[in-house]
Amino acid sequence: MNAQTPAPVAAAKGIFINNAWRPAASGRTVPVYAPADGKVFAEIAAGTAPDVDAAVKAARAAVEEGAWGRLSATERGRLLVKLGIAIADHAEELALLEARDTGKPMKQARADMVAAARYFEFYGGAADKLHGETIPFLNGYFVATERERFGVTGHIIPWNYPAQMFGRTIGPALAVGNATVIKPAEDACLTPLRIAELAAGVGFPEGAINIVPGLGEEAGAALSAHRDIDFIAFTGSPEVGVLIQTAAARNHIGCTLELGGKSPHVLFGDTDLDVAIPVIVNTVVQNAGQTCSAGSRLLVERGAYEEVVARVAERFSKLRAGTPEMDLDLGPVINAKQKERVEGFFARAQEKGVPVLAQGSIAEGVPEGGFYVTPRIYGPVPRANELATQEVFGPVLSMLPFDDEADAVALANGTDFGLMAGVWSRDGSRAMRVARKVKAGQVYVNAYGAGGGIELPFGGMKKSGHGREKGFEALYEFSTLKTMIIKHD
Ligand code: NAI
Ligand code: MG
Numbered sequence: 001m002n003a004q005t006p007a008p009v010a011a012a013k014g015i016f017i018n019n020a021w022r023p024a025a026s027g028r029t030v031p032v033y034a035p036a037d038g039k040v041f042a043e044i045a046a047g048t049a050p051d052v053d054a055a056v057k058a059a060r061a062a063v064e065e066g067a068w069g070r071l072s073a074t075e076r077g078r079l080l081v082k083l084g085i086a087i088a089d090h091a092e093e094l095a096l097l098e099a100r101d102t103g104k105p106m107k108q109a110r111a112d113m114v115a116a117a118r119y120f121e122f123y124g125g126a127a128d129k130l131h132g133e134t135i136p137f138l139n140g141y142f143v144a145t146e147r148e149r150f151g152v153t154g155h156i157i158p159w160n161y162p163a164q165m166f167g168r169t170i171g172p173a174l175a176v177g178n179a180t181v182i183k184p185a186e187d188a189c190l191t192p193l194r195i196a197e198l199a200a201g202v203g204f205p206e207g208a209i210n211i212v213p214g215l216g217e218e219a220g221a222a223l224s225a226h227r228d229i230d231f232i233a234f235t236g237s238p239e240v241g242v243l244i245q246t247a248a249a250r251n252h253i254g255c256t257l258e259l260g261g262k263s264p265h266v267l268f269g270d271t272d273l274d275v276a277i278p279v280i281v282n283t284v285v286q287n288a289g290q291t292c293s294a295g296s297r298l299l300v301e302r303g304a305y306e307e308v309v310a311r312v313a314e315r316f317s318k319l320r321a322g323t324p325e326m327d328l329d330l331g332p333v334i335n336a337k338q339k340e341r342v343e344g345f346f347a348r349a350q351e352k353g354v355p356v357l358a359q360g361s362i363a364e365g366v367p368e369g370g371f372y373v374t375p376r377i378y379g380p381v382p383r384a385n386e387l388a389t390q391e392v393f394g395p396v397l398s399m400l401p402f403d404d405e406a407d408a409v410a411l412a413n414g415t416d417f418g419l420m421a422g423v424w425s426r427d428g429s430r431a432m433r434v435a436r437k438v439k440a441g442q443v444y445v446n447a448y449g450a451g452g453g454i455e456l457p458f459g460g461m462k463k464s465g466h467g468r469e470k471g472f473e474a475l476y477e478f479s480t481l482k483t484m485i486i487k488h489d
Pocket of ligand 1: 156157158159160183184185186214215216217218219220221222224235236237238240241243258259260261291292338341391392393
């Protein structure tokens with residue numbers, strides 16, 4: 001199979017419950033568009049409340065009475081590692097599917113499969129290393145804590161990195177022994193469906209992984225409101241985050257919310273620009289800017305501003321968007337609505353007279369009807385302008401000068417978000433001071449890792465959400481704590 005051949009669409013098989021496919025109760029399907037040409041190339045089942053209910057029941061049975069619930073931590077870990085290996089073995093097939101579904105360049109899709117496999121490998125290794133504590137108490141007592149699975153966890157994931165997000169959210173949930181119900185995004189969910197099949201193939205017992213594809217307001221809303229889930233993890237828009245948290249509140253269950261950002265690079269004049277600029281540009285162009293942790297604001301010490309503008313502009317003007325097979329700097333955005341959203345920011349910036357510093361191009365020969373947008377840099381962006389405060393979720397970099405360290409920190413913290421930040425300086429003390437003052441769940445110094453970083457706890461401060469995914473922390477998030485107090489005298 002070459003890159004031009006449509007990847008096989010295993011996904012049209014329906015809803016995945018108890019390791020088997022079934023059609024949606026509604027009998028309806030949702031068309032799947034290829035962002036590269038805007039054409040329908042597959043369909044997924046339109047799951048609704050009855051399908052979600054069946055999936056939750058299967059998960060509950062798996063964890064309470066089924067083979068899944070009886071496995072030891074080591075056995076669960078072994079299955080997760082096997083799934084990681086299966087993903088690696090099917091990486092090219094999965095990457096083709098992902099690229100077709102999301103429009104991303106093949107090199108990005110391939111990198112995503114490496115990361116997806118790593119999630120299962122990492123959490124497989126971690127499964128039997130989640131220790132409790134003993135606590136000194138009154139004489140005659142022995143006290144110990146134990147991390148305990150919740151039971152059934154719900155997971156609603158977005159379309160930007162379907163395979164990675166799938167691994168990121170179910171890896172830790174399964175490692176601690178939960179059974180999972182996943183509502184992937186209607187805009188891109190073919191790789192999670194295929195990975196679920198691989199999971200059955202490596203021996204995951206029935207009911208451990210159940211997937212109900214469908215529309216957010218149907219399948220997603222039904223999952224978040226279901227009375228028999230014990231926890232829900234959500235990544236997506238702030239608006240839907242409110243709905244998820246409200247549904248969780250009605251159910252008295254916990255949730256993690258990862259709601260994106262407007263993450264800053266804080267760049268001081270003494271930075272090694274040869275190192276910094278390529279990294280910075282990539283952090284907002286990668287995945288066509290549709291990355292929650294995209295470095296979408298570049299804050300530059302005033303004295304260096306003009307030089308940095310020149311260097312960034314030079315790079316941006318060479319960027320090209322194309323099909324996955326062209327494998328250029330970026331692909332199209334996910335759908336017509338997202339293209340409209342990004343171009344809406346362009347139109348309003350023009351109205352307000354925010355200068356465009358440079359723009360890339362759309363490669364010749366891309367299919368008409370694809371959802372391509374031109375990557376752009378704006379600057380200096382007025383501090384109150386939406387390009388300085390709002391998430392675009394597109395290949396758009398906003399540049400703003402700052403005066404001194406205090407101003408840099410104020411500007412970095414001057415949005416509602418707090419997901420990630422980069423600090424660039426050769427002065428280690430200064431970089432450290434700024435890094436500690438920036439409100440963000442992850443702060444990089446002289447580096448920046450949009451996406452990836454399986455081992456590194458990740459999540460928001462402020463309105464970027466709450467809870468931590470990735471790394472060992474996620475095991476705490478997807479489990480609860482039992483304290484046992486034993487009187488022996
Ligand atoms: P969205 O928040 O609607 O979609 C994310 C997931 O939530 C999807 O699986 C969707 O089906 C589900 N969903 C939608 N409505 C729901 C509901 N009422 N109940 C339960 N689940 C529901 O995001 P959308 O509309 O795809 O993108 C809009 C904007 O959101 C983007 O432009 C971007 O700014 C932001 N976004 C941020 C992401 C991140 O990684 N933090 C990922 C995706 C979108
Ligand atoms: Mg939406």
